[in-house]
Amino acid sequence: MRVVVATGNAGKVREIAEALPGLSWQLEGLGGLPLPEETGTTYEENAALKACAAAMARGLPALADDSGLEVAALGGQPGVYSARFGGRDSDLERNLYLLERLRGAADRRAKFVSVVMLAYPDGHLETYRGEMTGTLLEGPRGENGFGYDPLFVPDGETRTLAEMTVAEKRALSHRGRALTALMEAHRDGPPARDLTPVE
Helix, strand or coil: EEEEECCCCHHHHHHHHHHCCCCCCEECCCCCCCCCCCCCCCCCHHHHHHHHHHHHHHHHCEEEEEEEEEEEEHHEECCCCHHHHHHCCCHHHHHHHHHHCCCCCCCCCEEEEEEEECCCCCCEEEEEEEEEEECCCCCCCCCCCCCHHHEECCCCCCCCCCCCCHHHHHCHHHHHHHHHHHHHHCCCCCCCCCCCCCC
16 A cells, blocks of 8 residues: 655654554655644644645545643643744754753653544544653753653653664654554554444
8 A cells, every 4th residue: 555654754754664564555755745734733633634635635545643742740731832842943942941841840740642643535534642651851861862852761761762772762652652553453454444424
C-alpha cells in the first residue's frame, strides 16, 4: 500500500518507516504539497487536518501525527502548543522558558502524548494514541533528540531522551507506542471498519 507521510521533514519519514518494519507499505513524502496550519485544539484535530489534506490532495492514504508535552504543574500546558510554547522560536528557547515557568515547582511530573492519524481519500480515519510519562529535570542533559528531550527522563530510566539512541527512544516513546499500535492493527491487512449506523 502506498501511504503519504504528511510532514515536510524527510527525517520523520525515515523514522516512521523504521518504526513500521512489519508492514510492506511504500511511504512517500509530500512532494512539495503544503500542509494546512495547525488550528486544532486537540492532537486528534491537528493530526486529522494534516492527514486529510494530504489524502485528498494525493488521492492516497496519508499518515500524520501531532504530539506535545503535558506538564502537571502547568495544568497540562503546553500540550498542543508545545512547538510554539511561549512564542519562542527554537528548542533551546522553549526549554529555557519551560524551566523558568517551573522554577521552584515541587511537582515535575509530565507526559508526552502522540496521536497518529491514518486518513483515506474516502474520508475514513483511523486514530492511534501513545503516551510516555516521566519527570522533568532542572537543566538539560544529552545531545540527541529534539524538542524537550534533554529535560525529560522517562519513568524507569535515569537518562533523558536526549541521552538515548534513536532505537532506545523509539522503544519507549509516545510516537513509537502509537506507531506500534498502528502496525499491530494492520499486521494482517487493513482493520475492519466500523459500519455501525449513527442514530
